[in-house]
Amino acid sequence: MKKIINNPNDVVSEMLEGFARGNPKIIYFPEFAVISRKEKKRKVGLVSGGGSGHEPAHAGYVGKGMLDAAVAGNVFSSPGPDRIIKGIKEANNGEGVLLIIKNYAGDIMNFELAKELAEMEDVQIEYVIVKDDVAVPDSTYSTGRRGIAGTVFVHKIAGAKAEAGGTLEEVKKVAQQTIDNIRSMGMSMSPCILPNVGKPAFELAENIMEIGMGIHGEPGVEKTEIGNASKIAEVLTNRILEDMDFIGSEVALMVNGLGGTPLMELYILNNEVSKILDSKNIKIHRTFVGNYMTSLEMSGASVTLLKLNDELKELLDAPSDAPSFHV
Amino acid sequence: MKKIINNPNDVVSEMLEGFARGNPKIIYFPEFAVISRKEKKRKVGLVSGGGSGHEPAHAGYVGKGMLDAAVAGNVFSSPGPDRIIKGIKEANNGEGVLLIIKNYAGDIMNFELAKELAEMEDVQIEYVIVKDDVAVPDSTYSTGRRGIAGTVFVHKIAGAKAEAGGTLEEVKKVAQQTIDNIRSMGMSMSPCILPNVGKPAFELAENIMEIGMGIHGEPGVEKTEIGNASKIAEVLTNRILEDMDFIGSEVALMVNGLGGTPLMELYILNNEVSKILDSKNIKIHRTFVGNYMTSLEMSGASVTLLKLNDELKELLDAPSDAPSFHV
Numbered sequence: 170m171k172k173i174i175n176n177p178n179d180v181v182s183e184m185l186e187g188f189a190r191g192n193p194k195i196i197y198f199p200e201f202a203v204i205s206r207k208e209k210k211r212k213v214g215l216v217s218g219g220g221s222g223h224e225p226a227h228a229g230y231v232g233k234g235m236l237d238a239a240v241a242g243n244v245f246s247s248p249g250p251d252r253i254i255k256g257i258k259e260a261n262n263g264e265g266v267l268l269i270i271k272n273y274a275g276d277i278m279n280f281e282l283a284k285e286l287a288e289m290e291d292v293q294i295e296y297v298i299v300k301d302d303v304a305v306p307d308s309t310y311s312t313g314r315r316g317i318a319g320t321v322f323v324h325k326i327a328g329a330k331a332e333a334g335g336t337l338e339e340v341k342k343v344a345q346q347t348i349d350n351i352r353s354m355g356m357s358m359s360p361c362i363l364p365n366v367g368k369p370a371f372e373l374a375e376n377i378m379e380i381g382m383g384i385h386g387e388p389g390v391e392k393t394e395i396g397n398a399s400k401i402a403e404v405l406t407n408r409i410l411e412d413m414d415f416i417g418s419e420v421a422l423m424v425n426g427l428g429g430t431p432l433m434e435l436y437i438l439n440n441e442v443s444k445i446l447d448s449k450n451i452k453i454h455r456t457f458v459g460n461y462m463t464s465l466e467m468s469g470a471s472v473t474l475l476k477l478n479d480e481l482k483e484l485l486d487a488p489s490d491a492p493s494f495h496v
Numbered sequence: 497m498k499k500i501i502n503n504p505n506d507v508v509s510e511m512l513e514g515f516a517r518g519n520p521k522i523i524y525f526p527e528f529a530v531i532s533r534k535e536k537k538r539k540v541g542l543v544s545g546g547g548s549g550h551e552p553a554h555a556g557y558v559g560k561g562m563l564d565a566a567v568a569g570n571v572f573s574s575p576g577p578d579r580i581i582k583g584i585k586e587a588n589n590g591e592g593v594l595l596i597i598k599n600y601a602g603d604i605m606n607f608e609l610a611k612e613l614a615e616m617e618d619v620q621i622e623y624v625i626v627k628d629d630v631a632v633p634d635s636t637y638s639t640g641r642r643g644i645a646g647t648v649f650v651h652k653i654a655g656a657k658a659e660a661g662g663t664l665e666e667v668k669k670v671a672q673q674t675i676d677n678i679r680s681m682g683m684s685m686s687p688c689i690l691p692n693v694g695k696p697a698f699e700l701a702e703n704i705m706e707i708g709m710g711i712h713g714e715p716g717v718e719k720t721e722i723g724n725a726s727k728i729a730e731v732l733t734n735r736i737l738e739d740m741d742f743i744g745s746e747v748a749l750m751v752n753g754l755g756g757t758p759l760m761e762l763y764i765l766n767n768e769v770s771k772i773l774d775s776k777n778i779k780i781h782r783t784f785v786g787n788y789m790t791s792l793e794m795s796g797a798s799v800t801l802l803k804l805n806d807e808l809k810e811l812l813d814a815p816s817d818a819p820s821f822h823v
Contacts, residue, residue: 171685171702171795173761175724175768183725184760187767191749191783224759358498375498397502398510422518428758431793432551433511434500440514441502456518460787466758468498468793495822 170367172466177364181221181241188228192492195231198259201252204228205238205259213331213340214238214260217269217324218253219276220245222361222465223384229493230321235328236269236491237262244363244465245385247275253283257292265293265337267344269323271316272300295337297344299323301353301473303412304381304389317384318425318462319351319473322485325494329484347481352409355471356389356401357382357427361464380404384427384464398434402441405472410449415476419452421485423473428463430470435459442472454482455496497694499793504691508548508568515555519819522558525586528579531555532565532586540658540667541565541587544596544651545580546603547572549688549792550711556820557648562655563596563818564589571690571792572712574602580610584619592620592664594671596650598643599627622664624671626650628680628800630739631708631716642710645752645789646678646800649812652821656811674808679736682798683716683728684709684754688791707731711754711791725761729768732799737776742803746779748812750800755790757797762786769799781809782823 189197218240227239237260242248301319327344360369370386381389424439516524545567554566564587569575628646654671685705687696697713708716751766
């Protein structure tokens with residue numbers, strides 16, 4: 170297995186330790202797999218998390234103007250409620266806590282349970298569920314659409330609102346509005362390898378890609394011959410545009426790599442997607458190209474569009490010092 | 497070939513176009529494959545570049561406090577002098593221009609030629625040559641050590657000095673001092689595929705890694721069984737420490753991914769390298785983990801140490817708005 174790891178069972182704890190080293194602005198709680206902001210401030214606290222293997226999600230988004238705590242599960246596996254409660258406690262500064270959950274059954278179960286348990290200790294908690302992936306209506310691990318790269322925009326915008334002093338109700342409202350305005354669609358060309366399995370999670374023949382594959386290797390829409398970048402951009406973007414009317418709007422665009430795809434290819438894909446948006450009178454306010462929500466070493470990419478209004482734009486553009494998101 | 501590209505001959509121009517879209521602070525000159533800063537300021541101009549395939553190097557380092565222009569060649573192929581002259585002209589704001597060249601024969605030939613031609617037009621030009629890779633004394637494409645990921649520290653520190661108003665002589669001096677204080681060492685586990693070749697550039701059996709491989713797939717020191725992260729960290733770090741005395745010093749540490757290695761593994765490697773440095777009384781002032789100098793989709797990583805003094809520390813920590821380097 171071609172990985173830079175030690176014992177496959179230790180990848181999450183060693184990764185978090187490696188993340189924490191050299192990040193003076195965070196605190197790492199090894200027994201809970203929680204990363205939290207060191208600086209405390211009286212404001213709404215934001216917590217997200219989920220299975221590991223999607224780095225820099227979610228620890229890389231802990232920082233001023235984004236998350237207050239990130240909770241890691243094992244690879245592709247939801248964190249238990251005890252870990253999430255620790256994240257909630259670290260994020261709680263007396264103004265309530267918002268949980269940002271990707272729509273997977275395990276995450277919802279564990280985050281909801283943690284919410285109930287934390288409420289018994291009088292923490293005020295709300296949550297939102299991100300379901301931005303237009304590929305499939307239901308999936309292997311979710312009832313309803315999956316939450317993928319668009320989640321990062323929710324972290325950013327809700328984080329900026331909380332930093333600006335929004336109430337829990339206001340932060341939840343803008344987070345939900347962001348979720349309602351996001352659509353994503355991805356494709357993959359080669360599999361990831363789970364460290365404790367040691368073999369590729371699936372196989373795709375040399376000339377085949379899978380459209381709409383999930384970030385855990387879940388089935389997508391179809392396996393098809395690999396097209397060129399122009400064709401891939403068209404397939405992903407059109408699917409998004411068929412799902413929601415973006416014509417005439419201003420958007421934030423994210424071209425996200427799944428882990429094993431080099432930046433060169435993401436820029437080429439961005440070029441093609443941007444040309445399509447230009448041709449359809451969709452104005453790109455800001456572009457994000459890079460690895461934001463990955464799937465270990467899977468190759469492939471996803472496209473995310475967020476429809477903006479004045480408030481969302483201002484919140485997206487607000488400063489943040491999270492290590493893996495830069496405006 | 498599993499790549500998100502169109503015509504393999506167009507990857508560089510389409511990548512630069514995709515980079516330029518969504519980067520309002522830069523100007524792209526398609527006919528010269530040059531990316532330059534939009535904002536002009538009376539200061540020493542910095543130019544770097546080289547073959548493409550190492551993204552985000554070098555375009556991602558154009559910005560305030562770093563490079564003024566980046567010049568791209570074809571994949572793994574030096575840019576011609578006409579392109580470099582264009583980069584020099586764009587970077588020239590009347591205070592002279594410093595060229596930062598990675599030590600490869602093609603780059604040196606073309607940058608030197610461009611320097612001579614630009615000097616005829618009365619531009620004051622100096623250059624420095626980065627040779628940070630301790631793996632091999634000479635290599636396939638270089639007389640003397642190769643320039644690899646440490647180059648990014650030279651961009652940052654020389655860029656900060658220029659931004660602060662240093663003269664050409666001063667900027668060159670601090671760039672050279674940085675070069676003298678940098679050592680890097682890498683390893684690879686799987687090959688890259690050149691777009692216009694379509695086949696892996698080399699082969700490594702399932703259990704084999706190559707220590708000291710270059711960023712163009714050039715031979716390294718030895719092929720050996722893949723060790724765990726702890727062992728890999730030890731091999732890379734010890735080689736660096738044998739080459740230069742870092743004991744008792746403060747350093748900047750870069751754990752650089754070669755393109756196809758996920759962030760999870762880079763953090764695990766960072767953990768191991770940091771532990772070794774701690775144990776040897778080498779103080780880490782700042783840590784950089786990510787894809788800074790890649791080799792298309794090659795998997796593997798390199799470790800870079802930069803020995804700091806007060807001035808280098810201050811320059812490293814100075815602000816920059818280059819899209820791919822964040823302090």
